[in-house]
Amino acid sequence: MSAGGLRVLIVEDEAFIALELECLLEEAGYIPVGVAARSGEAIALARDLAPDIALVDIHLADGPTGVAVAQALTARPGTTVLFTTANAKRVPPDFAGAAGIIAKPYSERVIRAALAYVDGRYHGGAPAEPPDGVVLAPRHHP
Amino acid sequence: MIGLDAPRQVGIGQAEMARHAADAPFLAAFRASEAPMVMTDPARPDNPIVFANDAFCRLTGYAAEDVLGRNCRFLQGPDTDPAAIAQVRDAVAQGESLRVDLLNYRKDGLPFWNAMTLSPVRDEAGSVRSYFAVLTDVTRTHRTERALMREKDALAQDLETRNRALQAALDQQTALLHEVDHRVKNNLQVISSLVLLKARRSRDAACRDVLRSMADRIGALATAHRLLYAVSDVARFDLRDFAADFAADLEAGIDPDRIALSVDVEAVAVPASMAAPLALLVHELAVNAVRHAFPGERHGRVAITARAEDASLILDIRDDGIGMPAQSENPEGFGRDLVGMLVRQLRGSLAVEDLNPGTHIHVVLPLETGR
Helix, strand or coil: CCCCCCEEEEECCCHHHHHHHHHHHHHCCCEEEEEECCHHHHHHHHHHHCCCEEEECCCECCECCHHHHHHHHHCCCCCEEEEEECCHHHCCCCHHHCCEEEECCCCHHHHHHHHHHHHHHHCCCCCCCCCCCEEECCCCCC | CCCCCHHHHCCCCHHHHHHHHHHHHHHHHHHHCCCCEEEECCCCCCCCEEEECHHHHHHHCCCHHHHCCCCHHHHCCCCCCHHHHHHHHHHHHHCCCEEEEEEEECCCCCEEEEEEEEEEEECCCCCEEEEEEECCECHHHHHHHHHHHHHHHHHHHHHHHHHHHHHHHHHHHHHHHHHHHHHHHHHHHHHHHHHHHHHHHCCCHHHHHHHHHHHHHHHHHHHHHHHHCCCCCCCEEEHHHHHHHHHHHHHHCCCCCCEEEEEEECCCEEEHHHHHHHHHHHHHHHHHHHHHCCCCCCCEEEEEEEEEECCEEEEEEEECCCCHHHCCCCCCCHHHHHHHHHHHHCCCEEEEEECCCCEEEEEEEECCCCC
16 A cells, blocks of 8 residues: 555544544545544644545534534645545535545445545555545545 | 286287297296296396396395496406406307306395306397396305315415424434444444454453454454445345455455455345344354365365355355364354344354365345244
Protein backbone atom coordinates (compact mmCIF):
# COMPACT_ATOMS: atom_id res chain seq x y z
CA MET A 1 0.00 0.00 0.00
CA SER A 2 1.71 3.19 -1.19
CA ALA A 3 -0.24 5.72 0.83
CA GLY A 4 2.56 8.27 0.69
CA GLY A 5 1.90 9.34 4.27
CA LEU A 6 -1.28 11.30 3.57
CA ARG A 7 -2.64 13.04 6.66
CA VAL A 8 -6.21 12.10 7.54
CA LEU A 9 -8.67 13.79 9.90
CA ILE A 10 -11.46 11.61 11.33
CA VAL A 11 -14.77 13.36 12.06
CA GLU A 12 -16.83 10.75 13.94
CA ASP A 13 -18.76 10.84 17.21
CA GLU A 14 -18.70 7.07 17.89
CA ALA A 15 -15.48 6.49 19.86
CA PHE A 16 -15.02 2.83 18.84
CA ILE A 17 -15.58 3.52 15.17
CA ALA A 18 -13.09 6.42 15.29
CA LEU A 19 -10.47 4.35 17.18
CA GLU A 20 -10.77 1.36 14.83
CA LEU A 21 -10.54 3.73 11.86
CA GLU A 22 -7.31 5.21 13.27
CA CYS A 23 -5.79 1.74 13.60
CA LEU A 24 -6.88 0.81 10.10
CA LEU A 25 -5.44 4.03 8.63
CA GLU A 26 -2.09 3.49 10.33
CA GLU A 27 -2.02 -0.11 9.13
CA ALA A 28 -2.68 1.11 5.58
CA GLY A 29 0.16 3.67 5.74
CA TYR A 30 -1.79 6.86 6.38
CA ILE A 31 -1.23 9.33 9.22
CA PRO A 32 -4.33 9.89 11.34
CA VAL A 33 -3.86 13.45 12.58
CA GLY A 34 -6.90 13.78 14.80
CA VAL A 35 -10.43 12.82 15.75
CA ALA A 36 -13.30 15.31 16.12
CA ALA A 37 -16.74 14.39 17.47
CA ARG A 38 -18.41 17.82 16.97
CA SER A 39 -18.63 20.17 14.01
CA GLY A 40 -16.86 23.14 15.65
CA GLU A 41 -14.05 20.90 16.81
CA ALA A 42 -13.73 19.40 13.32
CA ILE A 43 -13.49 22.82 11.64
CA ALA A 44 -10.96 24.10 14.19
CA LEU A 45 -8.81 20.92 13.89
CA ALA A 46 -8.87 21.13 10.09
CA ARG A 47 -7.76 24.77 10.25
CA ASP A 48 -4.84 23.90 12.54
CA LEU A 49 -3.80 20.59 10.98
CA ALA A 50 -4.57 21.14 7.27
CA PRO A 51 -5.27 17.43 6.58
CA ASP A 52 -5.09 15.99 3.05
CA ILE A 53 -8.20 13.88 3.60
CA ALA A 54 -11.10 14.12 6.04
CA LEU A 55 -13.47 11.20 6.69
CA VAL A 56 -16.68 12.90 7.85
CA ASP A 57 -19.71 11.25 9.47
CA ILE A 58 -22.95 13.19 8.98
CA HIS A 59 -24.50 12.63 12.43
CA LEU A 60 -22.07 14.13 14.92
CA ALA A 61 -22.35 14.76 18.64
CA ASP A 62 -23.97 18.15 17.93
CA GLY A 63 -26.49 16.84 15.39
CA PRO A 64 -26.55 16.27 11.62
CA THR A 65 -23.76 18.81 11.14
CA GLY A 66 -21.42 16.72 8.95
CA VAL A 67 -22.68 18.43 5.79
CA ALA A 68 -21.69 21.86 7.15
CA VAL A 69 -18.31 20.43 8.19
CA ALA A 70 -17.72 19.17 4.63
CA GLN A 71 -18.61 22.60 3.23
CA ALA A 72 -16.18 24.32 5.59
CA LEU A 73 -13.35 21.82 5.02
CA THR A 74 -13.59 21.76 1.23
CA ALA A 75 -13.51 25.58 1.15
CA ARG A 76 -9.81 25.23 1.89
CA PRO A 77 -7.93 23.88 -1.16
CA GLY A 78 -5.93 20.73 -0.47
CA THR A 79 -8.44 18.86 1.70
CA THR A 80 -10.51 16.10 0.13
CA VAL A 81 -13.62 15.09 2.07
CA LEU A 82 -15.23 11.65 2.04
CA PHE A 83 -18.49 11.15 3.93
CA THR A 84 -18.79 7.98 6.04
CA THR A 85 -22.47 7.72 6.84
CA ALA A 86 -25.37 5.34 7.40
CA ASN A 87 -27.70 8.07 6.15
CA ALA A 88 -26.62 8.95 2.61
CA LYS A 89 -30.01 10.61 2.03
CA ARG A 90 -28.81 13.55 4.12
CA VAL A 91 -26.11 14.38 1.59
CA PRO A 92 -27.17 17.28 -0.69
CA PRO A 93 -27.04 16.81 -4.50
CA ASP A 94 -23.76 18.76 -4.78
CA PHE A 95 -22.23 16.52 -2.05
CA ALA A 96 -21.35 19.73 -0.10
CA GLY A 97 -17.97 19.72 -1.83
CA ALA A 98 -17.16 16.13 -0.80
CA ALA A 99 -15.61 13.70 -3.29
CA GLY A 100 -17.81 10.76 -2.35
CA ILE A 101 -19.83 8.81 0.20
CA ILE A 102 -18.70 5.63 1.94
CA ALA A 103 -21.90 3.91 3.08
CA LYS A 104 -21.93 2.55 6.63
CA PRO A 105 -21.60 -0.19 7.63
CA TYR A 106 -18.41 -0.31 5.55
CA SER A 107 -15.71 -2.97 5.39
CA GLU A 108 -11.97 -2.40 5.78
CA ARG A 109 -11.58 -3.11 2.07
CA VAL A 110 -13.89 -0.24 1.09
CA ILE A 111 -12.04 2.25 3.31
CA ARG A 112 -8.68 1.18 1.89
CA ALA A 113 -9.95 1.29 -1.70
CA ALA A 114 -11.65 4.68 -1.25
CA LEU A 115 -8.52 6.24 0.25
CA ALA A 116 -6.30 4.75 -2.47
CA TYR A 117 -8.63 6.21 -5.10
CA VAL A 118 -8.62 9.68 -3.49
CA ASP A 119 -4.82 9.50 -3.15
CA GLY A 120 -4.42 8.71 -6.86
CA ARG A 121 -7.01 11.18 -8.06
CA TYR A 122 -6.27 14.24 -5.94
CA HIS A 123 -2.96 13.83 -4.14
CA GLY A 124 -0.46 12.57 -6.70
CA GLY A 125 -0.56 8.90 -5.63
CA ALA A 126 -0.69 5.92 -7.97
CA PRO A 127 -3.97 5.93 -9.94
CA ALA A 128 -6.53 3.52 -8.49
CA GLU A 129 -9.87 2.25 -9.76
CA PRO A 130 -12.98 3.96 -8.36
CA PRO A 131 -14.00 1.55 -5.59
CA ASP A 132 -17.40 -0.12 -5.41
CA GLY A 133 -19.23 0.62 -2.18
CA VAL A 134 -18.37 4.31 -2.64
CA VAL A 135 -20.76 6.78 -4.28
CA LEU A 136 -18.66 9.38 -6.06
CA ALA A 137 -19.77 13.00 -6.41
CA PRO A 138 -21.26 13.76 -9.84
CA ARG A 139 -18.93 16.65 -10.74
CA HIS A 140 -16.15 17.00 -8.26
CA HIS A 141 -13.66 19.83 -8.64
CA PRO A 142 -10.88 19.43 -6.09
CA MET B 1 -110.76 31.31 -17.02
CA ILE B 2 -109.79 33.32 -20.02
CA GLY B 3 -110.66 32.51 -23.57
CA LEU B 4 -107.83 32.10 -25.96
CA ASP B 5 -110.25 32.42 -28.80
CA ALA B 6 -111.98 35.57 -27.64
CA PRO B 7 -109.84 38.21 -29.37
CA ARG B 8 -109.66 36.29 -32.61
CA GLN B 9 -113.32 35.47 -32.84
CA VAL B 10 -114.07 38.99 -34.05
CA GLY B 11 -114.95 39.01 -37.71
CA ILE B 12 -114.37 35.41 -38.61
CA GLY B 13 -116.55 33.47 -40.98
CA GLN B 14 -118.76 30.41 -40.61
CA ALA B 15 -116.09 27.98 -41.73
CA GLU B 16 -113.66 29.38 -39.20
CA MET B 17 -116.36 29.06 -36.55
CA ALA B 18 -116.82 25.43 -37.46
CA ARG B 19 -113.10 24.78 -37.18
CA HIS B 20 -112.98 26.49 -33.78
CA ALA B 21 -115.82 24.28 -32.72
CA ALA B 22 -113.76 21.26 -33.80
CA ASP B 23 -110.73 22.56 -31.80
CA ALA B 24 -112.83 23.00 -28.66
CA PRO B 25 -111.88 19.61 -27.08
CA PHE B 26 -108.14 20.48 -27.39
CA LEU B 27 -108.69 23.83 -25.75
CA ALA B 28 -110.56 22.10 -22.93
CA ALA B 29 -107.66 19.68 -22.57
CA PHE B 30 -105.14 22.53 -22.25
CA ARG B 31 -107.35 24.21 -19.69
CA ALA B 32 -107.67 21.06 -17.62
CA SER B 33 -103.99 19.99 -17.93
CA GLU B 34 -101.99 19.58 -14.73
CA ALA B 35 -99.01 21.01 -16.63
CA PRO B 36 -98.78 24.83 -16.29
CA MET B 37 -99.21 26.30 -19.77
CA VAL B 38 -99.19 29.77 -21.19
CA MET B 39 -99.61 31.19 -24.70
CA THR B 40 -98.54 34.60 -26.01
CA ASP B 41 -99.38 36.54 -29.16
CA PRO B 42 -96.32 38.03 -30.89
CA ALA B 43 -98.56 39.95 -33.28
CA ARG B 44 -99.67 42.25 -30.48
CA PRO B 45 -97.45 44.89 -28.84
CA ASP B 46 -94.91 43.39 -26.33
CA ASN B 47 -95.97 39.78 -27.03
CA PRO B 48 -98.59 39.56 -24.24
CA ILE B 49 -100.12 36.47 -22.63
CA VAL B 50 -103.39 35.52 -24.30
CA PHE B 51 -103.95 32.21 -22.53
CA ALA B 52 -102.95 30.75 -19.19
CA ASN B 53 -104.41 27.60 -17.63
CA ASP B 54 -105.35 26.88 -14.00
CA ALA B 55 -102.14 24.93 -13.40
CA PHE B 56 -100.15 28.03 -14.40
CA CYS B 57 -102.17 30.13 -11.94
CA ARG B 58 -101.63 27.57 -9.15
CA LEU B 59 -97.87 27.51 -9.81
CA THR B 60 -97.37 31.27 -10.00
CA GLY B 61 -99.99 32.40 -7.51
CA TYR B 62 -101.43 34.89 -10.02
CA ALA B 63 -105.07 34.97 -11.07
CA ALA B 64 -105.75 34.72 -14.80
CA GLU B 65 -106.88 38.35 -14.99
CA ASP B 66 -103.55 39.42 -13.36
CA VAL B 67 -101.54 38.02 -16.23
CA LEU B 68 -103.64 38.32 -19.37
CA GLY B 69 -102.35 41.06 -21.62
CA ARG B 70 -98.97 41.24 -19.85
CA ASN B 71 -95.57 40.16 -21.11
CA CYS B 72 -94.15 37.13 -19.26
CA ARG B 73 -91.25 39.14 -17.83
CA PHE B 74 -93.20 39.79 -14.61
CA LEU B 75 -92.14 36.25 -13.63
CA GLN B 76 -88.50 37.38 -13.52
CA GLY B 77 -86.84 38.65 -10.35
CA PRO B 78 -83.57 39.86 -8.85
CA ASP B 79 -81.77 36.47 -9.09
CA THR B 80 -83.00 35.44 -12.51
CA ASP B 81 -79.97 34.73 -14.72
CA PRO B 82 -79.75 37.46 -17.43
CA ALA B 83 -78.11 34.90 -19.76
CA ALA B 84 -81.19 32.66 -19.53
CA ILE B 85 -83.47 35.65 -20.24
CA ALA B 86 -81.33 36.48 -23.28
CA GLN B 87 -81.76 32.87 -24.48
CA VAL B 88 -85.57 33.26 -24.33
CA ARG B 89 -85.42 36.63 -26.12
CA ASP B 90 -83.22 35.20 -28.89
CA ALA B 91 -85.46 32.14 -29.37
CA VAL B 92 -88.50 34.41 -29.73
CA ALA B 93 -86.64 36.70 -32.16
CA GLN B 94 -85.48 33.72 -34.27
CA GLY B 95 -88.79 31.88 -34.06
CA GLU B 96 -87.08 28.82 -32.56
CA SER B 97 -88.11 26.46 -29.80
CA LEU B 98 -86.15 26.40 -26.54
CA ARG B 99 -85.70 24.37 -23.40
CA VAL B 100 -84.32 26.44 -20.51
CA ASP B 101 -84.11 26.52 -16.71
CA LEU B 102 -85.17 29.88 -15.28
CA LEU B 103 -85.41 31.18 -11.75
CA ASN B 104 -88.92 32.70 -11.65
CA TYR B 105 -90.87 34.40 -8.89
CA ARG B 106 -94.42 33.76 -7.63
CA LYS B 107 -96.81 36.57 -6.90
CA ASP B 108 -95.93 36.28 -3.19
CA GLY B 109 -92.26 36.78 -4.06
CA LEU B 110 -91.15 33.15 -3.50
CA PRO B 111 -88.70 32.04 -6.17
CA PHE B 112 -89.09 28.73 -8.00
CA TRP B 113 -87.06 26.92 -10.65
CA ASN B 114 -88.93 26.70 -13.91
CA ALA B 115 -87.84 24.16 -16.52
CA MET B 116 -89.63 25.75 -19.48
CA THR B 117 -90.17 24.52 -23.00
CA LEU B 118 -91.02 27.29 -25.41
CA SER B 119 -92.37 26.50 -28.91
CA PRO B 120 -93.42 28.82 -31.73
CA VAL B 121 -96.84 27.84 -33.18
CA ARG B 122 -97.08 28.48 -36.94
CA ASP B 123 -100.06 28.79 -39.26
CA GLU B 124 -100.40 27.09 -42.66
CA ALA B 125 -98.34 29.86 -44.28
CA GLY B 126 -95.51 29.21 -41.80
CA SER B 127 -95.62 32.48 -39.93
CA VAL B 128 -95.54 32.43 -36.13
CA ARG B 129 -99.01 32.99 -34.76
CA SER B 130 -98.25 32.42 -31.10
CA TYR B 131 -95.73 31.14 -28.59
CA PHE B 132 -96.67 28.22 -26.39
CA ALA B 133 -94.81 27.59 -23.16
CA VAL B 134 -95.07 24.62 -20.79
CA LEU B 135 -93.63 25.27 -17.33
CA THR B 136 -92.31 22.62 -14.93
CA ASP B 137 -91.51 23.40 -11.30
CA VAL B 138 -88.08 21.81 -10.72
CA THR B 139 -87.30 23.67 -7.49
CA ARG B 140 -87.02 20.40 -5.56
CA THR B 141 -84.63 18.92 -8.11
CA HIS B 142 -82.51 22.06 -7.98
CA ARG B 143 -82.56 22.04 -4.20
CA THR B 144 -81.51 18.38 -4.18
CA GLU B 145 -78.78 19.10 -6.70
CA ARG B 146 -77.50 21.97 -4.62
CA ALA B 147 -77.60 19.83 -1.48
CA LEU B 148 -75.74 17.07 -3.33
CA MET B 149 -73.19 19.59 -4.54
CA ARG B 150 -72.68 20.86 -1.01
CA GLU B 151 -72.36 17.30 0.25
CA LYS B 152 -69.85 16.53 -2.52
CA ASP B 153 -67.80 19.58 -1.58
CA ALA B 154 -67.91 18.56 2.07
CA LEU B 155 -66.86 15.01 1.15
CA ALA B 156 -64.02 16.29 -0.99
CA GLN B 157 -62.87 18.49 1.84
CA ASP B 158 -63.16 15.61 4.29
CA LEU B 159 -61.20 13.39 1.93
CA GLU B 160 -58.49 16.01 1.62
CA THR B 161 -58.25 16.32 5.40
CA ARG B 162 -57.96 12.54 5.70
CA ASN B 163 -55.38 12.41 2.92
CA ARG B 164 -53.32 15.05 4.67
CA ALA B 165 -53.52 13.13 7.93
CA LEU B 166 -52.53 9.88 6.17
CA GLN B 167 -49.64 11.60 4.41
CA ALA B 168 -48.45 13.04 7.71
CA ALA B 169 -48.64 9.57 9.30
CA LEU B 170 -46.77 8.05 6.36
CA ASP B 171 -44.09 10.76 6.52
CA GLN B 172 -43.67 10.04 10.20
CA GLN B 173 -43.42 6.28 9.56
CA THR B 174 -40.85 6.85 6.82
CA ALA B 175 -38.81 9.14 9.08
CA LEU B 176 -38.96 6.48 11.82
CA LEU B 177 -37.89 3.74 9.42
CA HIS B 178 -34.93 5.85 8.30
CA GLU B 179 -34.03 6.60 11.89
CA VAL B 180 -34.14 2.92 12.90
CA ASP B 181 -32.28 1.91 9.74
CA HIS B 182 -29.62 4.52 10.47
CA ARG B 183 -29.21 3.31 14.05
CA VAL B 184 -28.97 -0.34 13.07
CA LYS B 185 -26.29 0.40 10.47
CA ASN B 186 -24.38 2.61 12.86
CA ASN B 187 -24.55 -0.01 15.62
CA LEU B 188 -23.31 -2.72 13.24
CA GLN B 189 -20.34 -0.46 12.51
CA VAL B 190 -19.74 0.01 16.24
CA ILE B 191 -19.94 -3.77 16.91
CA SER B 192 -17.62 -4.51 14.02
CA SER B 193 -15.16 -1.82 15.21
CA LEU B 194 -15.23 -3.24 18.77
CA VAL B 195 -14.42 -6.77 17.61
CA LEU B 196 -11.70 -5.56 15.25
CA LEU B 197 -10.17 -3.39 17.99
CA LYS B 198 -10.04 -6.37 20.33
CA ALA B 199 -8.49 -8.47 17.54
CA ARG B 200 -5.77 -5.85 17.03
CA ARG B 201 -4.92 -5.89 20.73
CA SER B 202 -4.87 -9.66 21.14
CA ARG B 203 -1.35 -11.12 21.48
CA ASP B 204 -2.59 -14.65 20.81
CA ALA B 205 -2.78 -15.47 17.08
CA ALA B 206 -5.61 -18.01 17.50
CA CYS B 207 -7.66 -15.50 19.46
CA ARG B 208 -7.01 -12.89 16.78
CA ASP B 209 -8.23 -15.31 14.10
CA VAL B 210 -11.41 -16.09 16.00
CA LEU B 211 -12.16 -12.38 16.50
CA ARG B 212 -11.37 -11.63 12.85
CA SER B 213 -13.71 -14.36 11.65
CA MET B 214 -16.45 -13.01 13.95
CA ALA B 215 -15.84 -9.56 12.48
CA ASP B 216 -16.21 -11.06 9.00
CA ARG B 217 -19.56 -12.62 9.98
CA ILE B 218 -20.72 -9.27 11.34
CA GLY B 219 -19.47 -7.78 8.06
CA ALA B 220 -21.65 -10.18 6.04
CA LEU B 221 -24.68 -9.17 8.12
CA ALA B 222 -23.69 -5.53 7.70
CA THR B 223 -23.47 -5.88 3.91
CA ALA B 224 -26.95 -7.44 3.84
CA HIS B 225 -28.32 -4.65 6.01
CA ARG B 226 -26.65 -1.90 4.00
CA LEU B 227 -28.38 -3.21 0.85
CA LEU B 228 -31.70 -3.93 2.53
CA TYR B 229 -33.25 -0.46 2.24
CA ALA B 230 -31.07 0.74 -0.61
CA VAL B 231 -33.81 0.06 -3.17
CA SER B 232 -37.34 1.41 -3.08
CA ASP B 233 -38.86 -2.02 -2.35
CA VAL B 234 -38.20 -2.37 1.37
CA ALA B 235 -39.65 -5.91 1.47
CA ARG B 236 -37.10 -7.37 -0.99
CA PHE B 237 -33.39 -7.87 -1.12
CA ASP B 238 -31.41 -8.49 -4.31
CA LEU B 239 -29.04 -11.42 -3.85
CA ARG B 240 -26.87 -10.32 -6.81
CA ASP B 241 -26.08 -6.94 -5.21
CA PHE B 242 -25.15 -8.72 -2.01
CA ALA B 243 -22.98 -11.25 -3.87
CA ALA B 244 -21.07 -8.49 -5.70
CA ASP B 245 -20.17 -6.65 -2.48
CA PHE B 246 -19.55 -9.87 -0.61
CA ALA B 247 -17.28 -11.30 -3.34
CA ALA B 248 -15.20 -8.09 -3.39
CA ASP B 249 -14.70 -8.32 0.40
CA LEU B 250 -13.86 -12.03 0.17
CA GLU B 251 -11.40 -11.50 -2.69
CA ALA B 252 -9.61 -8.77 -0.73
CA GLY B 253 -8.63 -11.45 1.81
CA ILE B 254 -7.20 -14.06 -0.57
CA ASP B 255 -4.22 -14.29 -2.88
CA PRO B 256 -5.71 -14.22 -6.40
CA ASP B 257 -2.69 -16.09 -7.79
CA ARG B 258 -3.33 -18.99 -5.42
CA ILE B 259 -7.14 -19.18 -5.27
CA ALA B 260 -9.34 -18.22 -8.24
CA LEU B 261 -12.78 -17.15 -7.08
CA SER B 262 -15.71 -16.98 -9.46
CA VAL B 263 -19.13 -15.74 -8.38
CA ASP B 264 -22.12 -16.10 -10.67
CA VAL B 265 -25.30 -15.00 -8.93
CA GLU B 266 -28.58 -14.24 -10.69
CA ALA B 267 -30.66 -11.22 -9.76
CA VAL B 268 -32.97 -12.99 -7.31
CA ALA B 269 -35.43 -10.94 -5.25
CA VAL B 270 -35.28 -12.50 -1.81
CA PRO B 271 -37.80 -11.67 0.97
CA ALA B 272 -36.19 -9.18 3.36
CA SER B 273 -36.74 -11.60 6.26
CA MET B 274 -34.31 -14.05 4.59
CA ALA B 275 -31.59 -11.44 4.02
CA ALA B 276 -29.61 -11.81 7.25
CA PRO B 277 -29.55 -15.64 7.54
CA LEU B 278 -28.94 -16.01 3.81
CA ALA B 279 -26.04 -13.54 3.91
CA LEU B 280 -24.51 -15.46 6.82
CA LEU B 281 -25.02 -18.81 5.05
CA VAL B 282 -23.35 -17.64 1.82
CA HIS B 283 -20.53 -16.19 3.90
CA GLU B 284 -19.94 -19.40 5.89
CA LEU B 285 -20.01 -21.66 2.82
CA ALA B 286 -17.71 -19.41 0.80
CA VAL B 287 -15.26 -18.81 3.65
CA ASN B 288 -15.18 -22.54 4.50
CA ALA B 289 -14.19 -23.28 0.93
CA VAL B 290 -11.65 -20.46 0.63
CA ARG B 291 -10.04 -20.89 4.06
CA HIS B 292 -10.10 -24.63 4.60
CA ALA B 293 -10.00 -26.36 1.20
CA PHE B 294 -6.54 -25.08 0.33
CA PRO B 295 -4.15 -25.61 3.26
CA GLY B 296 -0.57 -24.49 2.97
CA GLU B 297 0.30 -23.22 -0.45
CA ARG B 298 -2.21 -25.37 -2.30
CA HIS B 299 -3.70 -23.67 -5.40
CA GLY B 300 -7.25 -24.05 -6.59
CA ARG B 301 -10.58 -22.72 -7.66
CA VAL B 302 -13.82 -21.79 -5.84
CA ALA B 303 -17.00 -21.28 -7.83
CA ILE B 304 -20.17 -19.91 -6.26
CA THR B 305 -23.42 -19.88 -8.24
CA ALA B 306 -26.95 -18.98 -7.22
CA ARG B 307 -30.14 -19.06 -9.25
CA ALA B 308 -33.89 -19.14 -8.74
CA GLU B 309 -35.75 -22.23 -9.89
CA ASP B 310 -39.52 -22.50 -9.44
CA ALA B 311 -40.00 -21.08 -5.94
CA SER B 312 -36.57 -22.07 -4.69
CA LEU B 313 -33.13 -20.57 -4.47
CA ILE B 314 -30.43 -22.99 -5.62
CA LEU B 315 -26.99 -22.32 -4.20
CA ASP B 316 -23.89 -24.26 -5.38
CA ILE B 317 -20.37 -23.93 -3.98
CA ARG B 318 -17.70 -25.98 -5.73
CA ASP B 319 -14.01 -26.15 -4.92
CA ASP B 320 -11.17 -28.39 -6.10
CA GLY B 321 -9.45 -28.43 -2.73
CA ILE B 322 -8.58 -31.22 -0.34
CA GLY B 323 -12.17 -32.33 0.31
CA MET B 324 -14.26 -32.15 3.48
CA PRO B 325 -13.04 -35.32 5.26
CA ALA B 326 -9.44 -34.18 5.03
CA GLN B 327 -10.13 -30.73 6.49
CA SER B 328 -8.76 -30.84 10.00
CA GLU B 329 -7.91 -27.24 10.56
CA ASN B 330 -11.36 -26.44 11.91
CA PRO B 331 -11.50 -28.43 15.15
CA GLU B 332 -14.47 -26.57 16.60
CA GLY B 333 -16.37 -26.93 13.33
CA PHE B 334 -18.28 -23.80 14.25
CA GLY B 335 -18.64 -22.75 10.62
CA ARG B 336 -20.18 -26.09 9.70
CA ASP B 337 -22.55 -25.97 12.68
CA LEU B 338 -23.61 -22.51 11.64
CA VAL B 339 -24.34 -23.73 8.11
CA GLY B 340 -26.54 -26.52 9.45
CA MET B 341 -28.46 -24.16 11.71
CA LEU B 342 -28.95 -21.58 9.00
CA VAL B 343 -30.19 -24.12 6.44
CA ARG B 344 -32.69 -25.41 9.05
CA GLN B 345 -33.77 -21.87 9.89
CA LEU B 346 -34.37 -21.18 6.21
CA ARG B 347 -36.28 -24.51 5.88
CA GLY B 348 -33.94 -25.69 3.18
CA SER B 349 -31.84 -28.75 2.45
CA LEU B 350 -28.12 -29.27 2.00
CA ALA B 351 -26.23 -31.99 0.15
CA VAL B 352 -22.46 -32.54 0.12
CA GLU B 353 -20.82 -34.27 -2.81
CA ASP B 354 -17.20 -35.39 -2.87
CA LEU B 355 -15.79 -34.26 -6.22
CA ASN B 356 -12.48 -35.99 -5.62
CA PRO B 357 -10.67 -33.67 -5.67
CA GLY B 358 -12.78 -31.08 -3.96
CA THR B 359 -16.26 -30.58 -2.63
CA HIS B 360 -19.62 -29.59 -4.09
CA ILE B 361 -22.16 -28.17 -1.68
CA HIS B 362 -25.69 -27.97 -3.02
CA VAL B 363 -28.28 -25.95 -1.06
CA VAL B 364 -31.97 -25.60 -1.91
CA LEU B 365 -33.93 -22.89 -0.05
CA PRO B 366 -37.64 -22.14 -0.44
CA LEU B 367 -38.10 -18.49 -1.47
CA GLU B 368 -41.59 -18.18 0.01
CA THR B 369 -41.98 -19.48 3.52
CA GLY B 370 -45.50 -20.68 2.78
CA ARG B 371 -46.79 -19.12 5.95
